[in-house]
Amino acid sequence: MRKAFKLENLDCANCAAKMEAGISQLSGVxxxxxxFMTSKLVIDAEADDAEAFAAIIDAAQQVCTSYEKDCLIKR
Structure with a gap:
């Protein structure tokens, strides 16, 4: 399953690169x-249903806020 999301309050290109690397290492991704220019996150994951994908997004949100506390993944 592949989905795109808008990132709010993404202020740093270096942080975006670190977020991308961290999210790529999550289980199932x-x-x-x-x-950074469009503040867009695209995740390609092995999730078979919306519930499994939601768990991945929750984990991705934790990665994002570990680098930028105000950064939010808009669902």
Whole structure:
């Protein structure tokens, strides 16, 4: 399953790169990309249903806030 999300309050390109690397290492994630210019997060994950994908997004949110406390993934 592949989905795109808008990131709010993404202020640092270096932090975006660290977030991308951290999210890519999450269990069940095949690949994650973040575009700093468009504040867009794309996650390609092995999740088969919406509930499993939601768990991955929750974990991705924790990664994001570990680098930028105000950064939010808009669902």
């Amino acid at each position: 095949n690949k994650a990309t973040i575009s």
